[in-house]
Amino acid sequence: MTLTEKILARASGKSHVQPGDNVWVQTDVLLTHDVCGPGTIGVFKREFGEHARVWDREKIVVIPDHYIFTADSLSNRNVDILRDFVREQGIPYFYDVIDDPNGSWKFDASKGQLKRQYGSRYAGVCHTALPEKGHTRPGEVLFGTDSHTCMAGAFALFATGIGNTDAGFIFGTGKLLIKVPATMRFYFEGALGRGVMAKDVILHVIGEIGFDGATYRAMQYEGPGASALNMDDRMTITNMAIEAGGKNGIFPADQTTFDYVDARIRANGTKSDYTPVDLDRDQKFIHDQVIDLSQLEPTVAMHPNPGNRAPAKTLGHIGLDRAYIGSCTGGKTSDFLAFAEIVRGRKLKLDTFGVPATPQVVDDLHKLQMGGESVWSILESAGVQLTENASCAACLGGPGDTFGRLNTPMKCISATNRNFPGRMGNKQSEVFLASPYTVAASALTGKITDPREFL
């Protein structure tokens, strides 16, 4: 069996499953946030009763992250709906925006967008926060009310996005009926060349198989090139399984995985026992492809879909209006370090917005230095409008006052994950997806630029 099949077999109490089987699986972690949490709570109460209790309060993780730093009153209310429910149910893993468990959240627009407006428990973008806070364990089953839940597959678990109704069902029962996906394997050989990042790998893979090339399928990454990647890189790759239509993305667990996971579990005191699954010899794949990482080049997915791929070096004719770095995919510490490597000591030509994924990333950027200067200061000096208010922000547009949102028709190069029409706000705008290196180089020149020119 493949990694996905082995995890789903175990979670459904079977010795063996095969693609196409419909199985009831037991949930290890259910993730929800401020956009889909209130609706999930509504479904749960409607269907199980006003006084119903969730199946296991220790297995639900609630991370407000989408529409937080906005004066929109419904958005602020939705964070309060989460808090009320968490208090009622006694759910321990709630990463609230504010510290007062009986308070209410109201964003103060008069304080501006840049300075930190959250309490000590706030965790930022859920997919990046989940592993940081010790909630990703190899071999487990994770469901989340967000399509990028697949990012957690980097930690060798089965992770996929679901809707509110399915999540409401899990709230009450802990179970979900799912179809076992066939697995596509991508076997990585070689090492990434200078100026090429994990983002280029996944944009290449999606370009190879198409924007719906993995629909209903698992995407499994193996090989020496895969084991050489660090956890941030693996997360970037599994994050975008959904952009090829995939049900989940997954890497096998190795020492890199265990070191990361065990350290985060220790630091946060979360559940420490887990049983990883190993790679079998008799795996059956519906698609098996070798990718030589050393042959890849900085890659861009052009408007209007993530499969619309071209090498950055061929797109120098495309002028840009804005650059953006942030999100679960592209707002990790390593992403900002790569960006800083390019822009250090230089001045950006484009209007550029930076949104760290989590408060931990904010702290890292203040502490880490390059040439005696903090990364934060390097980015600000180059001209990045950088906020401490970690959140999903303009990756998905959001309310009109969202930091970095494309409010007029423009061309934006972005380290995020989606570029369908209107994704970042204005419907007539065009979004080009690229690595933090490529976004940085393009922000310097004002047009799509191969970052190797600056390395």
Place this chain on the structure above:
Amino acid sequence: MPDSFSTPVFVVGDNIDTDQIIPAEYLTLVPTIASEYEKLGTYAMIGLPEDKYPVRFMAPGATKTKYRLIIGGRNFGCGSSREHAPIALGACGVKAVIADSYARIFFRNCVATGELYPYETPEPLAGVVKTGDEATLDFEKDTLTVGGRTIQLRPLGEVRPVIDAGGLFNYARKSGMIPAAS
């Protein structure tokens, strides 16, 4: 559910993602609150760019659409897992979508909510039918009749009774998988 219904159709292209069905700025609305459910319907398909879709899906100020059937291309409903997407369509009166193929989560959310029937067509229709054409969808025979032609759609199979029942919970109760509502 009636055996068949007739309606003008609304035709869209490939890769209609959930941001075009219901843009992210409207996700502040909570679908289980009745007034906000209805409000979601008023914004259905508002994310379609005006230059490509000069005929708008919702008339200004309307809560219901006159197009109760949407004809799509490949990968309909891709992108975000927001259940607000099938809900917005259901709330404004859409009964079914007929597309070449669907993104997985959207398809599943149609079934789980019971909001609408996601039919697949073996023959691409987007180039054959245009917005405003009158069509008849026959739920008994799984056929679409439009412009004097009748097209056999792929039967919905096991998901059909779930949608007929009004979604996952109603179906699970009806079939004894979970206890009946107290």
